[in-house]
Amino acid sequence: MKRWTCVRTISLLGLFACAALAQTPAPSQPAQEAAAAPAAPQSILGPVDLSGIVDVYYDLNLNHPASGDNQLRNFDIQANQFSLNMAKVTLSHDPDPFGFRVDFGFGRAFETIHSAEAAPGIFRNIEQAYVSVKPARAKGLEVDFGEFVTAAGAEVIETKDNWNYSRSLLFAWAIPYYHFGLRATMPLGKHFTAGLHLVNGWNNIEDNNLGKTAGLTGALAVGKVTWTQTYYVGPEKTGTNQGLRHLYDTTLLVNATKTASFYINYDYGVDKKIGGGESRWTGIAGAARFQVTPLFALAPRLEWFNDADGFSTGTAQKVKEFTFTGEFKLREGVLSRLEYRRDWSNVPFFDRGAGPGVYKNQNTLLAGLVAYFGPKK
Numbered sequence: 372m373k374r375w376t377c378v379r380t381i382s383l384l385g386l387f388a389c390a391a392l393a394q395t396p397a398p399s400q401p402a403q404e405a406a407a408a409p410a411a412p413q414s415i416l417g418p419v420d421l422s423g424i425v426d427v428y429y430d431l432n433l434n435h436p437a438s439g440d441n442q443l444r445n446f447d448i449q450a451n452q453f454s455l456n457m458a459k460v461t462l463s464h465d466p467d468p469f470g471f472r473v474d475f476g477f478g479r480a481f482e483t484i485h486s487a488e489a490a491p492g493i494f495r496n497i498e499q500a501y502v503s504v505k506p507a508r509a510k511g512l513e514v515d516f517g518e519f520v521t522a523a524g525a526e527v528i529e530t531k532d533n534w535n536y537s538r539s540l541l542f543a544w545a546i547p548y549y550h551f552g553l554r555a556t557m558p559l560g561k562h563f564t565a566g567l568h569l570v571n572g573w574n575n576i577e578d579n580n581l582g583k584t585a586g587l588t589g590a591l592a593v594g595k596v597t598w599t600q601t602y603y604v605g606p607e608k609t610g611t612n613q614g615l616r617h618l619y620d621t622t623l624l625v626n627a628t629k630t631a632s633f634y635i636n637y638d639y640g641v642d643k644k645i646g647g648g649e650s651r652w653t654g655i656a657g658a659a660r661f662q663v664t665p666l667f668a669l670a671p672r673l674e675w676f677n678d679a680d681g682f683s684t685g686t687a688q689k690v691k692e693f694t695f696t697g698e699f700k701l702r703e704g705v706l707s708r709l710e711y712r713r714d715w716s717n718v719p720f721f722d723r724g725a726g727p728g729v730y731k732n733q734n735t736l737l738a739g740l741v742a743y744f745g746p747k748k
Contacts, residue, residue: 422745436722466505474498525636650682
């Protein structure tokens with residue numbers, strides 16, 4: 372009896388197996404191999420984007436300064452020699468809902484933006500390093516924590532994302548480069564995005580006092596016009612929370628046609644002195660870009676900067692500059708730029724020959740080459 376029960380059970384199991392095989396088509400050979408292969412390890416955040424930049428230049432200063440430096444420049448500082456502006460690698464993942472970004476590199480740009488940094492040396496090679504959170508049901512709210520570039524200014528640190536090779540006086544002397552702390556952005560309707568920053572201060576990862584700097588941002592985008600506003604306020608002096616620094620920055624960008632764009636950038640800053648008084652700086656810049664052909668573009672820029680108390684440049688002066696840049700795309704991912712720039716001040720400030728600060732103007736010719744790679748977004 373037991374034997375018959377076993378046989379009957381085996382027969383029933385066989386029938387069920389045959390039925391299952393009849394309903395499920397046999398997998399092809401590649402599918403069988405794929406099923407047998409072990410799953411590749413996945414990042415907890417998902418795929419990671421990799422991008423990079425190498426940016427080099429030669430700058431001829433017609434004043435031939437013995438110091439070997441171009442005055443009033445921040446990245447293209449070295450005169451009459453070949454120089455490395457930046458070599459950088461970026462790892463990033465867009466938040467969904469978590470993400471991150473790290474920009475790591477070296478070169479003149481990294482030395483400049485971290486020139487006042489008191490944190491350990493490794494931080495001087497990091498442009499940005501932050502973690503992002505973007506909750507799925509938060510209607511576009513994104514919160515970043517870490518080191519990130521400033522919201523102020525019409526230009527950015529990377530050459531390829533600007534119209535000119537050299538940065539404007541306003542970018543170099545009126546605004547900060549980066550902050551460390553929290554920032555949040557939130558779209559309010561179809562055309563406006565608001566932002567809030569709470570950071571350690573200007574250009575410092577480790578705070579130099581007990582206070583914090585707050586920032587408010589707003590971007591209005593309607594059609595071909597984008598208008599951005601940025602305001603920062605906070606104590607920036609070492610060891611004290613007295614004497615607040617204020618900065619207001621606004622940029623109006625107009626993409627008039629597919630081949631012509633324009634912007635106007637204005638900055639106004641005040642640094643309150645301990646015990647009374649204040650230092651002020653203000654300036655305005657205008658630039659245009661004309662895409663003459665798919666491979667060739669022209670970009671003029673003109674600006675005026677008033678460092679009334681010498682707070683930024685070290686000398687009380689009014690400076691003007693004119694820049695004219697020609698860009699040729701050698702191939703996808705490789706840009707070449709040829710640029711003429713003239714800076715002139717109302718007081719002797721520029722080096723000439725062996726004489727430091729003896730001349731009122733400076734003329735330079737620059738040739739730059741930028742190679743970059745990464746996903747298109």
